[in-house]
Amino acid sequence: MIRVGIADDHPVVRSGLRALLSTCEDMTVVGEARDGRETRALALDVRPQVLVMDLMMPGYSALDLMASLRERASGVAVLIYTGYPAEHYGPALLRDGARGYLGKDCDPVELLAAIRALHAGRRYITSDMAGVLAQRSSSHTGEGAPHQTLTPREFQIFLKLAQGDSPAHIADTLCVSAKTISTHKARIMAKMDLHSNSELTYYATKRRLIR
Template sequence: MSEIIQILLADDHPVVRRGLRAALEDDERLQVIAEAADGNEALRQMEALNPSVAVLDIDMPGMNGLAVAREALQKKLPTRIIFMTFHADEDLMRAAMESGGQGYLLKGSETDEVCAAIHAVHAGRTYIGSTMAAVLLTQASQRRDVPSSLKLLTPTERKILRLIADGLSSKEIGDALSIHYRTVENHRTNMCRKLEVEGANALARFALHHRAVLQERLL
């Protein structure tokens, strides 16, 4: 009998987790052993249970999916990681794979493809979903420009935004830049105003989306 692949599902939307669990368990070789609603819980479950594969959303409360993957890589956890996200962006996909991911799927992928991705990643292969692959073909011929909104930010704000994309908290950013965490919070507020983004996770989503551009502009 084939080895049972044990899976962790991490997404802050319960409906998404329930639907994905039901779909995956139609495959008798797959077993969902745990769920997590945020990045911190996902990392704890990975450390405690050592699932074979973790399917992570990128936009999660607490630690985002990229930060979870980096922590897992640093801790040398055996779990292989697939990102499942709405972000059809080449730069973010590359950042996700660099952070320790082995697979990248867009939400809305067919169940058969999600199962295929899990089996492929568990076997040590990299898997990019077919919809994302089509996006890559389109974006490959497009020149990447610096968004005009980023030009409104000061060099310090761009550094902070880059560290936000890396999943660092305000305190961690303050330590990295040798400034008080309240100063970081003030910069966050100013950036939200300049970038015209609202909501607790909106700035983090913006940072993730433009991560590669931010990295280049920090030279």
Template sequence: MTNVLLIDDHALVRAGFKAILEGEPGFTIVGEAENGESGLRMARSLRPDVVICDLHLPGLSGLEVTERIRQSMPELKVMIVTVQEEGPLPRRLLDAGAHGYVVKACERKEFIHALREVSLGRRYLSASIAQRLALESVNAPKGKSPFDSLTARELEITRMFCLGRRAVDIAESLSLSPKTIATHKTRLLAKLGVGDLVSLSRMARAYGLFDPNVE
């Protein structure tokens, strides 16, 4: 039996995962969380076999959750299920130790297949993501993405700024102080060699860091 923990901030999405897994033999949902912080606490106490995690969460991002799980609980396997297909995040998540990366638009059959593969310790990528990763060096301007230099937290803050979020709102969402957000902003702009948020947004769009139509 594979014990599964769900981490997604949308109750309807979690309900959908539960409906799918309850009809499949071999899986048991041992818990569900609506943000990264509570998800990590549950992972530590419940020790599931697989954590199904959204990428964009309030507070800790899916990338940060993956990094912390793999650092402190390396036996746990993480499968990211998200709408984000483009940009450096799929590669960063794989580098962080995620076993699977599946798009939410996938069919039920693929979702179950991916989960079974991940539960066995194998890597699984949706076909569209695997193709993008294979072609990223060709498609990305100047090859390697400059966003590879950012930390998980800086990537999440960058995404929020590019989606038009105000610093005070980002601080509240991530449970940080506005001063901390300002410090992150200064550092990430310096790392990327841009002078303002407009230039940052243009660069992020060019490298597929975020989809302006999806928050």
């Protein structure tokens, strides 16, 4: 029996995953988490064999959690399950210890296959993710896109700003101060040579970083 943990801040996603996994005789849900802190506790205390984890959650994102989980819960195989594009996040998360990266638009059958692959000790790399990794490995020459200069936290905030979230709302979501978000925003704008929110949103839309 595969012991699966679910970490997502949207109740409808957790409910849907729970219902899907309940149809599988070889899987059981041993715990759920709705934010980064609960996810960390789930991984360290319950020790699911496979943790299906959203990328962006209140408190700590997957980017924040991976180092801690790699060191203290190495037996937990992490499958990133997200609506965010793989181009920026996928390679970094796989490098930091995630065993797979799936988009939320995937077929349920593929999600189940990924969980079984991770439980068997394998990584699960989709064809899209393989293409991203191949492109990264063959494009070390030349200057990267401006958004690739951002740190993972800066890119997380960049995406939220591009989607129209206010600094105050982002601060509340990430459990930090509004001043911290404003400081990050200033660094983002400087690194990317952007001068307004509309330029930031246009950049993200043009690069297909947001939907």
